[in-house]
Amino acid sequence: MRTLRLLCWLRWRIGLNTTTVRSRWATVGITAAVALALSFIYVPAAIGSYALAVKMGVAALPIVFGLCQVTVLWFSLLTGAMGRTFELDKLKRYPLRPRDVFAVNTLLSLGEPIVLMTMPSLAAAAFGVARHSGAGAGLAAGAAALLLLLVTESLLQLLLALIDDLLRREWMRYVAAFLFTLTMLGFQLSVRSSTSRFAEQARRSGFSMDQLLERARQVFERLPITAAPASVGGAHPAGWLASPIAGLGVCALLILVPLLLGGRVMGRASLRAAPGATPRARASHAARGSLGPKLPGLSRPQSVLVAREFLYVTRTPALLYQLAVVTLTALVLMVAGSSGNKSLGAFTPVVVMIGTLAGRNLMLWGYDGPGIRTLFLVPVSARDLVLTKNLAWLASAVLEAIVVFGVLAAFRTRQVLPLLAVVATGWLALLLVGGVLGTWVSVRFPTRPPERGLGRRSPGGAAGVSALLGMLALAGALIVAVLAVRALTPVAYKGVASLVVTTLAAAAAAAVWWIGLERNADLLEQGRERMIDTLAKSADT
Amino acid sequence: MPDTPFAVQTYNLSRSFGGRPALSELTLEVPEGSFFGYLGPNGAGKSTTINILTGLLAPDGGSARVLGLDVETQSLEIKRRIGVVPDGLHLFERLTGEEHLRFVGEVHGLSPDEARRRAGQLLQAMDLSNDAGKLVSSYSHGMRKKLALSCALIHDPRLLFLDEPFEGVDAVATRELRELLQKLVATRRMTVFLTSHVLEVVERLCTHVAILANGKLAACGTLDQLRRGPGGEPRSLEDLFLDTIGATHDDAAAGLDWLTKDSGPA
Numbered sequence: 001m002r003t004l005r006l007l008c009w010l011r012w013r014i015g016l017n018t019t020t021v022r023s024r025w026a027t028v029g030i031t032a033a034v035a036l037a038l039s040f041i042y043v044p045a046a047i048g049s050y051a052l053a054v055k056m057g058v059a060a061l062p063i064v065f066g067l068c069q070v071t072v073l074w075f076s077l078l079t080g081a082m083g084r085t086f087e088l089d090k091l092k093r094y095p096l097r098p099r100d101v102f103a104v105n106t107l108l109s110l111g112e113p114i115v116l117m118t119m120p121s122l123a124a125a126a127f128g129v130a131r132h133s134g135a136g137a138g139l140a141a142g143a144a145a146l147l148l149l150l151v152t153e154s155l156l157q158l159l160l161a162l163i164d165d166l167l168r169r170e171w172m173r174y175v176a177a178f179l180f181t182l183t184m185l186g187f188q189l190s191v192r193s194s195t196s197r198f199a200e201q202a203r204r205s206g207f208s209m210d211q212l213l214e215r216a217r218q219v220f221e222r223l224p225i226t227a228a229p230a231s232v233g234g235a236h237p238a239g240w241l242a243s244p245i246a247g248l249g250v251c252a253l254l255i256l257v258p259l260l261l262g263g264r265v266m267g268r269a270s271l272r273a274a275p276g277a278t279p280r281a282r283a284s285h286a287a288r289g290s291l292g293p294k295l296p297g298l299s300r301p302q303s304v305l306v307a308r309e310f311l312y313v314t315r316t317p318a319l320l321y322q323l324a325v326v327t328l329t330a331l332v333l334m335v336a337g338s339s340g341n342k343s344l345g346a347f348t349p350v351v352v353m354i355g356t357l358a359g360r361n362l363m364l365w366g367y368d369g370p371g372i373r374t375l376f377l378v379p380v381s382a383r384d385l386v387l388t389k390n391l392a393w394l395a396s397a398v399l400e401a402i403v404v405f406g407v408l409a410a411f412r413t414r415q416v417l418p419l420l421a422v423v424a425t426g427w428l429a430l431l432l433v434g435g436v437l438g439t440w441v442s443v444r445f446p447t448r449p450p451e452r453g454l455g456r457r458s459p460g461g462a463a464g465v466s467a468l469l470g471m472l473a474l475a476g477a478l479i480v481a482v483l484a485v486r487a488l489t490p491v492a493y494k495g496v497a498s499l500v501v502t503t504l505a506a507a508a509a510a511a512v513w514w515i516g517l518e519r520n521a522d523l524l525e526q527g528r529e530r531m532i533d534t535l536a537k538s539a540d541t
Numbered sequence: 542m543p544d545t546p547f548a549v550q551t552y553n554l555s556r557s558f559g560g561r562p563a564l565s566e567l568t569l570e571v572p573e574g575s576f577f578g579y580l581g582p583n584g585a586g587k588s589t590t591i592n593i594l595t596g597l598l599a600p601d602g603g604s605a606r607v608l609g610l611d612v613e614t615q616s617l618e619i620k621r622r623i624g625v626v627p628d629g630l631h632l633f634e635r636l637t638g639e640e641h642l643r644f645v646g647e648v649h650g651l652s653p654d655e656a657r658r659r660a661g662q663l664l665q666a667m668d669l670s671n672d673a674g675k676l677v678s679s680y681s682h683g684m685r686k687k688l689a690l691s692c693a694l695i696h697d698p699r700l701l702f703l704d705e706p707f708e709g710v711d712a713v714a715t716r717e718l719r720e721l722l723q724k725l726v727a728t729r730r731m732t733v734f735l736t737s738h739v740l741e742v743v744e745r746l747c748t749h750v751a752i753l754a755n756g757k758l759a760a761c762g763t764l765d766q767l768r769r770g771p772g773g774e775p776r777s778l779e780d781l782f783l784d785t786i787g788a789t790h791d792d793a794a795a796g797l798d799w800l801t802k803d804s805g806p807a
Contacts, residue, residue, distance in 0.1 A: 290653030291643055304647040308636070315635035315676070373631035374692070376597055378648040379620035529598060536631045 003100040004107065011108075038117065046120035052213070053128020053141075061141060061235040062227060063213055064125040065148050066220030068118040072152050075114045098270070099263030102157060106259070109153045122148070129233070137234055144233030151225055151254045158258035158265070165269035224250055301380050302388055309392030316367050327400050331407060350404070350423055361438025362467060363447040364389050370536040376528050383521035390435050390517070397431055418495065425502035426478050432509035433474055436516035437467045443523045446534040478505055548573045548700045548732035549594060553603035556589055563589045565756040566603065571749070574730040576722070578743040578764075581753035582786055587736040588628045590753070591702050594734075595625050608700055621649065624693030628704040628736075630685045634678040638669055638688050641677055642695055649696035656695070663691040666721070668714070682709040690718065694725075700732045701725075707742055719746060744778040754786040 052060040109115065122145035130138020220226045221237035231237055231247025241247050292307020294300055313319045365372055375385060405424060408416045482498045489497040524531075549571035556564045564586040571577045581587050592598035594607050596616035605612040607619045633641055639660055646656030664673045667687040672680065680688065686709060693701055701722075707715045723746065725731040737743050743750065744764070751761040760767055760781070770776045776784075794801045 290656075291640060291647060301648045301650065304644060308633070308644050311640065312633070312635055369634060370629070370631035371633035371636075373597070373627060373629075374633060374645070377595060377620060377625050377627070378645060379617050379650075380648060381617060532597065532631075536629065 007104045042117045046124040049121040050124035050128040053125045057132040058235045061230040061233045062220040066226045098267035102262040106157045141233040144229045148229035154255045154258040158262040161262045161265040305388035362441045364442040366449045372535040382524040386521045422498045425506045429505035429509040432513040439520040443527045446531045551605040555602040575749045576733045576747045578747035578750040579736045585753040586756040623700045624698035625702045626689045632677045639673040645692045646695040703735045740778045752785045760785045
């Protein structure tokens with residue numbers, strides 16, 4: 001408890017000391033807005049849980065518990081798998097047991113947004129059970145829900161510790177993360193296809209909702225991680241977990257075993273060398289020529305800066321991974337997407353590319369880390385720094401686009417070719433605006449990526465989220481503009497009219513980007529102290 | 542280029558952080574070709590001064606000229622003429638030592654061939670040739686210092702800013718670096734602006750010394766001038782330093798009875 005109290009205090013102080021009152025209020029506002037925006041998910045889920053529990057009593061628990069558990073595990077692994085509240089690396093110099101840190105992480109993970117979002121459903125189920133079978137049964141169901149969350153988070157933390165241990169091997173971690181992403185995408189696709197197959201079967205055989213729920217209950221009752229907490233709640237699942245005592249025993253095991261194993265795994269992982277520090281002798285390709293060719297339209301120092309950017313991309317697995325995962329996700333979407341005749345449907349992968357336009361570029365200087373100070377010491381202007389950074393980023397995004405558009409054109413020629421020019425110019429417009437927005441966020445809210453794992457630090461915080469929403473809004477506005485012009489144009493000229501709109505948008509965006517270079521350079525000049533402070537000095541807390 | 546006998550001139554230079562002054566009305570002149578020791582206790586404002594003079598920090602007030610150029614309006618020109626070994630050694634971790642050097646050389650306008658040639662020679666001189674192809678992230682602290690010094694020298698600067706250059710460097714390398722710096726000052730009339738907590742090194746190297754205390758200049762002059770006490774008697778740099786910053790000899794162990802009390806035979 002002492003360790004828990006100390007670590008909570010530490011987290012609290014770090015939070016207070018690294019934020020301003022304004023940013024705290026902004027965080028509160030954004031959290032409230034997000035909670036409100038997502039209420040369309042958890043409020044109906046809670047109402048459904050309550051209705052189910054009122055109708056079925058404790059028999060509803062395996063279903064509600066199972067669905068909540070799947071949601072937490074699936075969502076956490078998909079989105080936040082690489083983050084944890086406390087990294088043992090930062091604490092290993094102190095006399096703390098890895099097991100304690102693991103336990104603290106498990107407890108604090110109960111405050112993760114996805115866990116909080118399942119709580120209304122669990123509480124509603126407990127109230128429903130109370131209404132159905134009395135207050136005592138409701139209390140037991142509530143306690144069982146708490147146990148369910150503890151079991152789920154213990155297993156999740158163990159899984160995270162194992163993944164983290166695996167990912168500490170410099171390249172292995174990216175290979176693993178790549179495979180992990182593929183697995184998650186494959187999982188989603190298989191869920192999607194099996195769900196539609198199942199729905200079709202259910203429709204044909206006239207399955208009722210009751211039958212579906214019964215089927216779900218049977219499935220979840222077979223899973224000890226769901227059935228054991230449900231058993232404690234008095235659900236009496238079929239099989240050896242029918243007794244609440246057995247359920248309690250299994251819950252204890254499901255919490256204690258991860259605690260013991262997770263602590264050991266964390267301890268072992270923290271003793272591995274930091275991934276970036278692995279010495280690697282390289283054949284000096286630099287023995288010949290320059291670091292990079294002199295690029296047309298750029299001076300020699302500007303070309304060298306761009307060359308360094310590319311060198312850094314090839315040396316930074318996280319950047320390579322981000323490049324690859326966007327392309328891969330887009331291609332998977334293309335393969336999995338509808339093969340119908342609707343032309344625009346074939347461009348679904350472009351949505352992924354647009355979404356990432358306000359992602360990777362939100363911490364343009366983040367991966368330079370301490371090197372940022374060297375950049376500010378070399379005799380190049382702030383405008384050159386912004387220009388070369390943007391050029392390197394634009395080049396990598398264009399590379400992604402060429403691959404995605406090329407594959408789309410090759411495999412969906414009939415649907416894609418007629419609209420390719422419109423979509424590509426529209427995307428280019430968004431790319432250029434994304435460059436301006438991303439540079440602004442990168443300078444104004446510099447973020448240092450985590451030293452380990454793939455991280456889930458949101459670059460730019462609230463500004464980053466706003467930039468992403470801004471990009472999506474701009475994409476929406478552009479689509480509306482194209483549709484409006486098409487609606488007002490005779491059929492024969494619809495294609496040309498669309499292209500004119502997107503080309504004008506791209507030209508306007510290019511002008512904005514060019515002007516934005518100056519503005520962002522001024523900002524870089526003013527913000528260099530903050531950037532050095534954040535990127536070169538601050539610890540990765 | 543303006544002709545001035547001073548490599549660095551500051552006038553009422555001030556800078557504060559969060560309302561707390563780090564540097565107060567600093568007026569300083571560093572003669573060209575001098576080996577200038579810039580001393581002060583921790584937090585006195587030494588690194589702040591260097592950061593302002595090298596264009597990393599904007600001053601709140603006052604003015605400064607480096608090699609006759611204004612730090613606020615001509616920082617790019619200044620950066621072309623100076624070399625800096627900053628406090629904290631902030632290097633590009635994912636470049637190799639050789640690439641880092643060549644990057645800095647080429648950005649300073651050296652041709653690729655010249656940058657490669659100088660990089661090779663500097664790596665040789667710093668005894669880093671065998672590690673030239675390794676990523677900077679795998680370098681030890683001492684190797685990073687040597688690489689940072691090489692980066693500061695590759696474009697043949699007229700003025701070197703060295704913030705704690707010998708910290709964490711082994712005795713052999715320290716002696717080699719010291720000799721190299723002395724040679725640069727003696728033969729090329731390079732000016733070296735050095736901060737160090739190792740007073741022995743400063744005493745051995747520097748021709749001029751300035752002592753900073755609480756962001757204010759407390760003493761400045763040639764080493765020989767300053768080492769003469771109020772009555773003309775010679776004194777060590779350590780005595781001069783302690784007298785100047787007004788350090789009192791408090792017993793550091795006072796109040797730490799729980800730590801210093803004799804626990805008896807082991």
